[in-house]
Amino acid sequence: xxxxxxxxxxxxRAFQRHLVRHGVAHRAIRRTELDYSEPSxxxxxxxxxxxxxxxxxxxxxxxxxxxxxxDHRAECLFANAVLxxxxxxxxxxxxxxxxxxxxxxxxxxxxxxGSGFTELDAPNFCFRAGPCSFYSGTKALGEELLAxxxxxxxxxxxxxxxxxxxxxxxxxxxLRYARLLEARNSITxxxxxxxxxxxxxxxxxxxxxxxxxxxxAVTTREVAxxxxxxxxxxxxxxxxxxxxxxxxxxVRAPRSNCVLDTAKLLAAGISLPPxxxxxxxxxxxxxxxxxxx
Amino acid sequence: xxxxxxxxxxxxRAFQRHLVRHGVAHRAIRRTELDYSEPSxxxxxxxxxxxxxxxxxxxxxxxxxxxxxxDHRAECLFANAVLxxxxxxxxxxxxxxxxxxxxxxxxxxxxxxGSGFTELDAPNFCFRAGPCSFYSGTKALGEELLAxxxxxxxxxxxxxxxxxxxxxxxxxxxLRYARLLEARNSITxxxxxxxxxxxxxxxxxxxxxxxxxxxxAVTTREVAxxxxxxxxxxxxxxxxxxxxxxxxxxVRAPRSNCVLDTAKLLAAGISLPPxxxxxxxxxxxxxxxxxxx
Numbered sequence: 389x390x391x392x393x394x395x396x397x398x399x400x401r402a403f404q405r406h407l408v409r410h411g412v413a414h415r416a417i418r419r420t421e422l423d424y425s426e427p428s429x430x431x432x433x434x435x436x437x438x439x440x441x442x443x444x445x446x447x448x449x450x451x452x453x454x455x456x457x458x459d460h461r462a463e464c465l466f467a468n469a470v471l472x473x474x475x476x477x478x479x480x481x482x483x484x485x486x487x488x489x490x491x492x493x494x495x496x497x498x499x500x501x502g503s504g505f506t507e508l509d510a511p512n513f514c515f516r517a518g519p520c521s522f523y524s525g526t527k528a529l530g531e532e533l534l535a536x537x538x539x540x541x542x543x544x545x546x547x548x549x550x551x552x553x554x555x556x557x558x559x560x561x562x563l564r565y566a567r568l569l570e571a572r573n574s575i576t577x578x579x580x581x582x583x584x585x586x587x588x589x590x591x592x593x594x595x596x597x598x599x600x601x602x603x604x605a606v607t608t609r610e611v612a613x614x615x616x617x618x619x620x621x622x623x624x625x626x627x628x629x630x631x632x633x634x635x636x637x638x639v640r641a642p643r644s645n646c647v648l649d650t651a652k653l654l655a656a657g658i659s660l661p662p663x664x665x666x667x668x669x670x671x672x673x674x675x676x677x678x679x680x681x
Numbered sequence: 682x683x684x685x686x687x688x689x690x691x692x693x694r695a696f697q698r699h700l701v702r703h704g705v706a707h708r709a710i711r712r713t714e715l716d717y718s719e720p721s722x723x724x725x726x727x728x729x730x731x732x733x734x735x736x737x738x739x740x741x742x743x744x745x746x747x748x749x750x751x752d753h754r755a756e757c758l759f760a761n762a763v764l765x766x767x768x769x770x771x772x773x774x775x776x777x778x779x780x781x782x783x784x785x786x787x788x789x790x791x792x793x794x795g796s797g798f799t800e801l802d803a804p805n806f807c808f809r810a811g812p813c814s815f816y817s818g819t820k821a822l823g824e825e826l827l828a829x830x831x832x833x834x835x836x837x838x839x840x841x842x843x844x845x846x847x848x849x850x851x852x853x854x855x856l857r858y859a860r861l862l863e864a865r866n867s868i869t870x871x872x873x874x875x876x877x878x879x880x881x882x883x884x885x886x887x888x889x890x891x892x893x894x895x896x897x898a899v900t901t902r903e904v905a906x907x908x909x910x911x912x913x914x915x916x917x918x919x920x921x922x923x924x925x926x927x928x929x930x931x932v933r934a935p936r937s938n939c940v941l942d943t944a945k946l947l948a949a950g951i952s953l954p955p956x957x958x959x960x961x962x963x964x965x966x967x968x969x970x971x972x973x974x
Contacts (some may be wrong), residue, residue: 461826462766470763473755515808515818525808533754 390414390589391439391484393424393475394446398556399489399548402578403445406586415439419446425466427474434482441589442486444475450523452555454493455640457523468526473533476540485539485595487588492546492574492599493644494520494528504574504605504649507544507597513644521641531597541588542597543581546648550578551670553677559620559670560677562611567626569634570608571645574601577666584658593656599648602663611667618671683707683882684732684777686717686768687739691849692782692841695871696738699879708732712739718759720767727775734882735779737768743816745848747786748933750816761819766826769833778832778888780881785839785867785892786937787813787821797867797898797942800837800890806937814934824890834881836874836893839941843871844963846970852913852963853970855904860919862927863901864938867894870959877951886949892941895956904960911964 390407394400395416407414415437417424424430424446434442448467450456457464472488479486494511498504505512513520514528534540549558558575562568581600612625628634635642650660661669683700687693688709700707708730710717717723717739727735741760743749750757765781772779787804791797806813807821827833842851851868855861874893905918921927928935943953954962 462763462770465766465822465826466759466763470755470759473758477755515822516811518809529758529808533758 389437389439390586391434391437391442392416393442393444394489397445397447397449398554399545399578400445402550402582403443403586406582412586424478425471425474427478430475430478431481434478434484439484442475442479442484443585444472444486444488446471447489448523448526449556453561453639454521454523454643457521457526458641461522464522465526465529468523469529469533472530476534476537479539480537483539485541485589485592487541487543487585488530488534490531490542490544490597491524491527492544492601492646492648493524494531494544495646495648496644498572498647502647504599504647506649507599507652513642513646519642521643523641524644537595539595541595543585543600544597544648545576545581546601546646547573547575548578548581549575549667549670551673552675559611559615559674562608562615562625563621567628567634567638568608568612569628569631569638569643569645571631572605572607572647573645574599574605574648574650575663576601577660577663577670579670580660580666584653584660587658591657593658598653598656599650600653601648601650602660602666603650603654604663605647606663606667610664614667614671618674620671620674682730682732683879684727684730684735685709686735686737687782690738690740690742691847692838692871693738695843695875696736696879699875705879717771718764718767720771723768723771724774727771727777732777735768735772735777736878737765737779737781739764740782741816741819742849746854746932747814747816747936750814750819751934754815757815758819758822761816762822762826765823769827769830772832773830776832778834778882778885780834780836780878781823781827783824783835783837783890784817784820785837785894785939785941786817787824788939788941789937791865791898791940795940797892797940799942800892800945806935806939812935814936816934817937830888832888834888835890836878837890837941838869838874839894839939840866840868841871841874842868842960842963844966845968852904852908852967855901855908855918856914860921860927860931861901861905862921862924862931862936862938864924865898865900865940866938867892867898867941867943868956869894870953870956870963872963873953873959877946877953880951884950886951891946891949892943893946894941894943895953895959896943896947897956898940899956899960903957907960907964911967913964913967
């Protein structure tokens, strides 16, 4: 049986849909029902129900985007750094292995040779190596606080997308933004991520950090061209002249744009489709948003 | 009437003693009695009792010293950054002005000309400008999270001491450590700080950050000589050869040693005795520890 925290969020809902569809025994916990931010309450539930694995899909990402974190810093810091450490304490005490939704948005750019950052590279877009968004700072602090816990997986997603139109879906965002920033990114297809993450519960690779994007990287212009080719956008996309214009006119906090290396994930026996295939797959079965369950 | 949070700590007790001695109406709140980390509960209490001022003397400093914070990062981050922001929300909603115990330990050294850091200097011993201790990182984050709230004073103490022997008292620490590190510091005499901080409730200078040490700076060797001259230490003090030896052999996290400028405090009409006078005053009436009330 699997405990799922944060089942009300974009990624939490994707986990829950998968668990339901595949008949996997689970308990989707919302904080209104069981306040898992209280370590003693979470620990009691873990001891009473003895889940084989826990997934923490809770977190604070800001609405409508990470700029929202700049106005809700305490909530963001609590949800992305303090809370994961409390969950770690409870899981360690109960002996429950678990996975945490971390983020690759604690890097900027790529390695000097253009290759992706590995799990051994220190974050370069965080409080300790700024500038960064407050969101990215808290996610990197969350990773720091989880270091040393024995049985936790830190799954670093980036810019999640899937085939269902939704305000949290990267593809929907590109369709709705007035102007786009050209950048090269590693990104994560939820339809590939969710089953792969769940396989950690049975495969049990070595604990620690895993970059969890589809292999490779894609530019905003490439994705825009695919959206247009799929008939999802009639009018041309408009791009910012450069990042300076983007930062000046469109956003408050700087944004992470980066490439991640996924060799560690592959070495753990977990293979995701290359990013361009994943994008084509999502666009081939594009659906309008469905109501939140 | 004054609300005092964290009345069980070293500085909170000093506030409470002063309030009791001077017959100032107050309510000393411990979290076991009213969980002020829940914004709604604190807000309800503020609205029900309408204090004229609130003092947040709660915080996580680590035991026996800041190295303890390295092992309790989530607790430290919560107490020093998330909690103050929650208090700020409640105080802003209730229209209650308040003072927060910040720390000058978010700086290292002095300005290039040897003068102290002012409130306008960016911290240089924090997550954003490392290396730092985890403690200092969280205190600086706490200051960030309080920026922009309309009616809060951030009082930057450093290395508090008073005339009563106590494990949290800097003078007691020097007497008990096996070896000392020579360094130059601005430090805070609690007997001067507490009434001065309380005067903020009536004087109401401009909100914001105030360096709150006794004016000037003092070296460890100077304080050690004063302790010896006061007859509190029979055997000679032993010093580390240099900071490298200190960091290698005695501590886990790097330590802040710094000089602060106190002109802003003075300009607000609040004058503290020079640090050497304050030290002589504390040593002249040195007392063994008294039991916690």
